[in-house]
Amino acid sequence: MSNSKYIDSYPFYVEPFHVDFTGRIFLGVLGNHLLNAAGNHSQRRGWGIGALNETRHTWVLSRLSIEMMEMPRQYEHCEVQTWVESVMRLFTNRNFSILNADGKPLGYARSVWAMIDMETRKPCDLLTLYDGDILNYVVPEEENICPIEGHGRFRFREPQLLRTIDTFYSDVDINGHINSIKYIEHILDLFPRERFENGGIRRFEIAYKTEAYMGDRLSFYSQPAGDDETDIEVRKVAIKREQNEEDFISAEREQARPEVKNDGEVVCQAKVCFK
């Protein structure tokens, strides 16, 4: 538990179905805990989704970078600590630490969030919204302990198409968007078993660019970025309906899977670094 008034603790327990075949927590599940911790921290300060919806604003996750020295294991009791590192006009930086039951740091994370107007979908000025109230929650510099690299830049030259998937019911959240955690799962599913056997993931970065929706078809492109590092770009694919797709409840499906117009539009980019 943190004693700082700027830092909140979010406890979590590593459930049996939340670990991979090595017994370590799935990165997507860990990411979900981070987002829950962020949500609670905002909520307690009057900046939660509920309060914001009344003024028709909402948070949008733009970047997430997680770096783990050690992944929590099945049956471990752990904790996420989170705080606001800084606020700029259009973005705020939120950091995280992940601690085990003894308070030992297992890893850290950084995130970038924008606030948008739910009607115009345009970003808001965080420094003037609610008279700049958010600035009251920025952590003092000496409490901002997050010793991992910032978010990197992505430069894709000629990435290789690895896989194309359709998206379905389980992929979308309450807003009908492909949920941020599901991208992490689909990206890690590109890698073979062996990559997870030798210590697993050291660092994972993701930059969310555009929303995708249930029924969108997504292509995953990869580009080597160094030893044990791979960059992944996820792009929308225009859907050409095939004959055999018409068989199953076709009228409903037609509606469920609107033709994607923005062929090639980048949905998100990620970097996966294995140990």
Added chain:
Amino acid sequence: MSNSKYIDSYPFYVEPFHVDFTGRIFLGVLGNHLLNAAGNHSQRRGWGIGALNETRHTWVLSRLSIEMMEMPRQYEHCEVQTWVESVMRLFTNRNFSILNADGKPLGYARSVWAMIDMETRKPCDLLTLYDGDILNYVVPEEENICPIEGHGRFRFREPQLLRTIDTFYSDVDINGHINSIKYIEHILDLFPRERFENGGIRRFEIAYKTEAYMGDRLSFYSQPAGDDETDIEVRKVAIKREQNEEDFISAEREQARPEVKNDGEVVCQAKVCFK
């Protein structure tokens, strides 16, 4: 909370990323809570996976049927109650109720479990194991309140192939098996958006037949079973490697995706009933 010494309570909270686009909990997430509740209940009585592993036994889930009057919604605090209904030589029946914060039942579930020897993979005699200790935990009849139908039978005639998928890292549990919850997700992903819009799922049944492993290719077959009812059969498919699969870290993938020999082997069967 239950006051019965036979019935345990497992509280859960409906997290934002655990709800579908209608704001109701994903059935797979609810199933996960049921299995956690079952695990804890067994654990407290000395029949948990940990204790069993010492004697080289483990529980295997054979059937799960969930029937919901109402699905828990985002931000709700709910509870699973679970107890042992009966014990036979090779199977035990475990029941569940799902309650909201006011103690109102939202639904019920039934499950069937076998105990296997981890080396021979053969079922054990529950009535003689540990001198029949498990019989001490069978609930008295008057406390066994689970007013939903028992598990049905499946009869597939000429089911129609809906989709074939490969399985990946995110699909498998700590034993390297495709995890029981992931089947629920993949099965619900066969249905179009509209099916979930009008009240969602009323009843879901699944019968687990054979283990599948990371890299196995699975085909999903459907057969209408009445108004708003569909039976699904999941079968293994022999993998013929295609040229373009060789591109990505091919040697590793070769190992990760062993050729399936048992073409057509039934992995599980399910019934999905919408409202």
